[in-house]
Amino acid sequence: MKQVKILGSGCANCRNTAQLVESVAQEHGVEIALEKIEEMQQIIAYGVMRTPAVVIDGKVVHAGGVPTPAAVAQWFERPAAS
Amino acid sequence: MLVSSPARPVADHALRRWLLALALLVPLWVLAYGQLVAIADAALALTGLTRQTALGEALHFFFYDTPKVLLLLTGIVFVMGVVQTFFAPERTRALLSGRREGVGNVMAATLGIVTPFCSCSAVPLFIGFLSAGVPLGVTFSFLVAAPMVNEVALVLLFGMFGWKVAALYLTLGLAVAIGAGLVIGRLGMEAQLEDWVRPIIAGGGAVNAQDSSPNWAARFAAGRHHVREIVGKVWPYVVAGIALGAGIHGYVPQDFMASIMGRDVWWSVPVAVLLGVPMYANAAGIIPIVEALIGKGAALGTVLAFMMSVIALSAPEMIILRKVLKPRLIATFAGVVAAGILLVGYVFNLVL
Numbered sequence: 001m002k003q004v005k006i007l008g009s010g011c012a013n014c015r016n017t018a019q020l021v022e023s024v025a026q027e028h029g030v031e032i033a034l035e036k037i038e039e040m041q042q043i044i045a046y047g048v049m050r051t052p053a054v055v056i057d058g059k060v061v062h063a064g065g066v067p068t069p070a071a072v073a074q075w076f077e078r079p080a081a082s
Numbered sequence: 083m084l085v086s087s088p089a090r091p092v093a094d095h096a097l098r099r100w101l102l103a104l105a106l107l108v109p110l111w112v113l114a115y116g117q118l119v120a121i122a123d124a125a126l127a128l129t130g131l132t133r134q135t136a137l138g139e140a141l142h143f144f145f146y147d148t149p150k151v152l153l154l155l156t157g158i159v160f161v162m163g164v165v166q167t168f169f170a171p172e173r174t175r176a177l178l179s180g181r182r183e184g185v186g187n188v189m190a191a192t193l194g195i196v197t198p199f200c201s202c203s204a205v206p207l208f209i210g211f212l213s214a215g216v217p218l219g220v221t222f223s224f225l226v227a228a229p230m231v232n233e234v235a236l237v238l239l240f241g242m243f244g245w246k247v248a249a250l251y252l253t254l255g256l257a258v259a260i261g262a263g264l265v266i267g268r269l270g271m272e273a274q275l276e277d278w279v280r281p282i283i284a285g286g287g288a289v290n291a292q293d294s295s296p297n298w299a300a301r302f303a304a305g306r307h308h309v310r311e312i313v314g315k316v317w318p319y320v321v322a323g324i325a326l327g328a329g330i331h332g333y334v335p336q337d338f339m340a341s342i343m344g345r346d347v348w349w350s351v352p353v354a355v356l357l358g359v360p361m362y363a364n365a366a367g368i369i370p371i372v373e374a375l376i377g378k379g380a381a382l383g384t385v386l387a388f389m390m391s392v393i394a395l396s397a398p399e400m401i402i403l404r405k406v407l408k409p410r411l412i413a414t415f416a417g418v419v420a421a422g423i424l425l426v427g428y429v430f431n432l433v434l
Binding site: 011013043044047049066 | 175209311406
């Protein structure tokens with residue numbers, strides 16, 4: 001079970017990112033607990049300067065814009081650590 | 083911070099494919115761009131109309147401008163997508179941190195052109211900059227320049243009015259951003275930040291992960307991604323803008339605009355700036371309208387002031403920034419930028 005957090009202020013790109021992550025994880029048969037973080041204080045605590053950002057198991061793996069499906073697939077192919 | 087760029091050993095192969103694709107697409111692009119008038123003529127001939135009628139003239143304008151703007155947009159947005167991989171906000175922040183006012187403002191405004199920026203990220207970026215020791219005024223120079231002096235605006239101005247107007251817009255846009263940042267820095271308004279922000283900034287909260295440097299295949303892929311994101315999003319606005327522009331072009335009488343937006347009408351510049359505030363559009367959607375207005379006698383300074391106001395003084399961005407700025411600082415920010423834009427409008431009208 002991977003803890004996935006989507007950081008973003010609730011804009012369209014954030015919702016798209018959440019959907020993309022959910023569907024790709026399902027394709028790869030990876031169980032995830034998805035959580036959206038919209039509170040600005042918390043977002044900033046991750047040291048992120050662009051939203052939407054994606055945090056997997058406490059690690060920022062992406063920041064700024066909707067990630068590409070290929071990049072998302074990579075997070076779920078191997079352990080999230082790069 | 084991490085950039086989503088898979089650094090795989092097959093990078094060489096991917097790069098070769100990119101170079102091949104570019105070798106094919108770039109000449110095609112140049113060829114198409116050189117044939118724009120022929121394309122418009124051919125498209126108009128298909129409708130059976132001639133340019134002598136108002137409808138024919140409007141359609142010709144539409145058939146000429148739509149492919150031209152979309153081609154320019156696609157080309158430049160791709161190039162900027164690649165360029166932006168060299169200027170992640172984290173890198174820009176590192177370049178600006180601890181800079182003095184003056185030099186810092188100039189650098190911040192300039193970096194604002196090439197650093198990827200979306201107004202929805204304005205708050206984390208704002209705090210990220212301040213917590214890394216970028217002075218408040220310098221941060222504002224960046225925040226003003228980033229949306230206003232962007233590649234889309236510059237390219238469209240270049241395509242429609244030539245390089246002189248584009249260069250003037252670039253210079254004056256940077257001047258507004260630098261000037262506004264300097265003024266705000268001088269006013270010493272650090273106390274006007276929202277209370278929850280100050281401890282974060284004082285603590286130097288943001289941690290800076292090392293820059294991961296993407297390879298060239300990843301940079302090109304970022305360019306394509308940028309095209310999909312930007313062009314994919316703005317093309318309906320561009321087409322709608324050109325259609326509206328075409329309507330004005332064909333149907334509104336010549337010099338109709340001169341009486342309300344001409345250079346002799348002193349109040350038209352402030353009215354244009356005020357009108358621009360509640361409007362939220364990107365440069366791509368607004369420029370075709372701008373072109374048509376100018377074609378009918380509106381003064382360039384007035385129209386550019388309107389355009390700058392739409393892009394740089396948008397109400398939604400003010401609302402987003404309200405989370406970190408107290409009303410007095412928001413008002414100062416809006417007031418200083420509006421004053422700068424007014425000045426630009428009058429200078430343009432005087433010079434041209």
